[in-house]
């Protein structure tokens with residue numbers, strides 16, 4: 562049986578332009594919340610801006626109270642089940658951000674992180690980080706995620722830590738992000754211009 566993904570891939574190879582306009586799935590951001598921890602982070606402002614039926618982008622700002630030298634994040638992914646409850650979904654990983662940004666370590670998450678930070682943020686340099694951090698126009702698409710996850714509602718919980726293997730690990734902030742993985746809305750509706 563030929564899967565939809567294969568058909569799309571074949572069409573993409575033969576007609577790239579079509580696929581750039583019409584992705585097979587979209588990662589639509591629904592809501593984002595940034596959590597600051599007194600003593601480490603402050604003045605967070607995180608919100609989602611709708612662009613069209615298939616796309617929303619995140620704008621994020623935060624001030625660091627002190628420099629961070631050895632940042633790692635824990636990424637946990639949850640997916641809504643049939644009874645509308647979020648259940649853990651496959652991914653629960655620790656990623657050392659400083660190693661990735663100084664290119665000491667790669668792996669699929671590392672490559673994704675590098676691309677995302679380069680494209681959207683001012684944390685595109687090696688550690689330490691200090692002062693004002695921001696991301697502009699952030700979104701995820703098929704070019705960043707080399708897999709086709711099941712459609713549905715997801716929650717990404719990103720806990721940011723300094724020196725997590727040391728005790729006590731300092732929890733310095735967090736991002737909780739809700740997104741819907743869906744087929745693109747293909748109706749030709751005029752885009753709202755009041756954004």
Ligand SMILES: *[C@@H]1O[C@H](CO)[C@@H](O)[C@H](O)[C@H]1NC(C)=O
Pocket residue numbers: 602603604624625626
């Ligand atoms: C947070 O914002 C206030 C007001 O703009 C500023 O005075 C303060 O320095 C900021 N905090 C940090 C950690 O930068």
Ligand SMILES: *[C@@H]1O[C@H](CO)[C@@H](O)[C@H](O)[C@H]1NC(C)=O
Pocket residue numbers: 681682683684685686
């Ligand atoms: C990092 O991002 C900032 C803001 O987007 C940009 O001005 C700067 O040129 C970037 N630096 C590198 C090394 O990519």
Ligand SMILES: *[C@@H]1O[C@H](CO)[C@@H](O)[C@H](O)[C@H]1NC(C)=O
Pocket residue numbers: 718719720737
């Ligand atoms: C996110 O993860 C952190 C650390 O595991 C936990 O304390 C927090 O309650 C979680 N938040 C959500 C909304 O799941």
Ligand SMILES: *[C@@H]1O[C@H](CO)[C@@H](O)[C@H](O)[C@H]1NC(C)=O
Pocket residue numbers: 631632633657724725726
């Ligand atoms: C940085 O954190 C990692 C765990 O993420 C730990 O193995 C390492 O020892 C830390 N490095 C320093 C210099 O504290």
